Structure formats: C-alpha cells, structure tokens
Amino acid sequence: DIVLTQSPALAVSLEQRATISCKTSQNVDNYGVSCLHWYQQKSGQKPKLLIYEGSNLASGIPARFSGSGSGTDFTLTIDPVEADDIATYYCQQSKDYPRTFGGGTKLELK
Amino acid sequence: EVQLVETGGGLVQPGRSLKLSCVASGFTFNNYWMSWTRQAPGKGLEWVASITNSGGSTYYPDSVKGRFTISRDSAQNTLFLQMNSLRSEDTATYYCTRGGRRIFDYWGQGVMVTVSS
Numbered sequence: 729d730i731v732l733t734q735s736p737a738l739a740v741s742l743e744q745r746a747t748i749s750c751k752t753s754q755n756v757d758n759y760g761v762s763c764l765h766w767y768q769q770k771s772g773q774k775p776k777l778l779i780y781e782g783s784n785l786a787s788g789i790p791a792r793f794s795g796s797g798s799g800t801d802f803t804l805t806i807d808p809v810e811a812d813d814i815a816t817y818y819c820q821q822s823k824d825y826p827r828t829f830g831g832g833t834k835l836e837l838k
Numbered sequence: 839e840v841q842l843v844e845t846g847g848g849l850v851q852p853g854r855s856l857k858l859s860c861v862a863s864g865f866t867f868n869n870y871w872m873s874w875t876r877q878a879p880g881k882g883l884e885w886v887a888s889i890t891n892s893g894g895s896t897y898y899p900d901s902v903k904g905r906f907t908i909s910r911d912s913a914q915n916t917l918f919l920q921m922n923s924l925r926s927e928d929t930a931t932y933y934c935t936r937g938g939r940r941i942f943d944y945w946g947q948g949v950m951v952t953v954s955s
Contacts, residue, residue, distance in 0.1 A: 763940065765940070765941050767883075767942075769883075774933060774945040774946065774947055774948055775883065775933070775942075775945055776945070777941055777942065777943045777944075780940070780941045780943075781940075786943065818882065818883055820883070820885075820941075820942070822939070822940040822941065825897055825899075826885060826897075826898075826899035826900070827885040827888070827899075827938070828885065829882055829883040829884065829885070830882070831882050832882045832883075
C-alpha cells in the first residue's frame with residue numbers, strides 16, 4: 729500500500745502563510761500527472777475537495793489555497809490564513825489501490 | 839446541486855449485517871464512479887469501496903474485502919453498501935462519495951454505524 733505521511737498539527741497566525749506537507753512512500757506521478765489530492769474537513773463536518781492532481785483548485789475554492797509538488801513530496805499552502813481555514817487537512821493518492829489518505833494535519837491558531 | 843443522502847446506519851452487534859443506501863441527485867448518476875469512505879470516531883479517513891459507473895467493476899481494501907459489497911441501482915440513482923460479518927473496528931461514520939477513480943469530489947453528510955454488543 730502507498731503510505732501518506734503528514735505532520736499531525738500545525739500552528740499558524742492569522743494572515744500568515746501555512747504550509748502543510750504530504751510525503752508518499754512511492755512515486756504517485758502517472759504520465760506527468762500527480763495523483764495526489766487535498767481535502768479540508770472542519771470540525772463536525774464532511775470533507776471537502778480542495779486541490780486535485782497536485783495543483784488544480786477545485787470548484788469554488790478560494791485562490792489563497794494552492795498545491796505544489798511531484799513524485800513523493802507535496803505541499804498545500806494557505807496564504808493568507810483566515811479564521812475560516814481552521815480545519816484538518818488530508819492528502820489522498822489515486823495512483824494505486826487501495827486508495828489511501830494521509831493521517832491528516834490539524835491546522836491550529838497560534 | 840449535487841446531493842448525496844445516506845441512510846441505514848445504526849447500532850448492530852458484532853457478526854451481524856447492515857446495508858447502507860445513498861440516494862444521489864443533481865448529476866447524471868450513470869456517468870460517475872461512486873464510493874464509500876469511512877471515518878472512525880476521532881480518526882482519519884479510510885477508503886472502503888468503489889464501483890465503476892457501469893457497475894461492472896468494484897474495488898475494496900483488504901480490511902473489508904469479502905465482507906462488504908458495493909452496488910448501484912441506476913434506475914433509482916442509489917448506491918448501496920452491504921456490510922456483513924461486522925466487527926467493532928468497522929464502527930465509523932460512512933460517507934457516500936462521488937468519484938473514486940481519482941478524486942472524491944462530493945461527499946454526503948455521513949451515516950453512523952456502531953458495532954457493539
């Protein structure tokens with residue numbers, strides 16, 4: 729199985745930049761496309777797709793969210809962080825079965 | 839507007855069965871893969887099953903293979919998850935999700951399944 733590793737938590741100040749990392753145990757690129765996606769889950773709510781294929785913003789997602797990376801190292805950036813962004817962020821790979829998620833990074837306010 | 843509404847959750851004893859349903863609306867159901875993803879209390883997300891848009895192929899992780907069956911009824915725009923031989927570790931909120939070939943782009947509100955004696 730492809731294992732996705734995220735830091736459990738990240739503390740950030742409002743209006744600052746947050747950088748959330750996701751490292752995969754295998755290369756998740758496929759013919760030049762990164763099979764790595766990001767989701768946001770606020771407390772008590774369902775997850776929401778943020779970024780797909782490494783860097784593509786999902787519909788309705790504000791431009792302060794961006795994704796980058798390739799191969800085994802990926803980053804979700806939120807700049808600037810707003811109060812509404814406090815949530816847990818998960819990465820997910822679709823390179824292989826089983827589909828797997830990272831353990832999630834809880835974004836907290838400093 | 840895409841809507842996914844799950845039903846069928848509840849409390850069930852270990853070893854028993856339960857069937858979840860998800861009614862989809864707001865999109866052409868036959869055009870999309872569909873999946874189930876779960877989240878144990880206080881834990882992360884775990885993919886449970888996917889089915890192709892035609893229903894011809896299904897996919898499962900080892901943790902549920904042979905116990906869970908995903909299916910779909912295109913006439914009723916409904917996705918199902920038949921769960922047999924339930925274990926305490928299957929206790930979770932189960933989300934119906936659109937997609938699964940790559941991304942899970944829409945999620946239902948989720949339905950709670952508790953496996954306990």
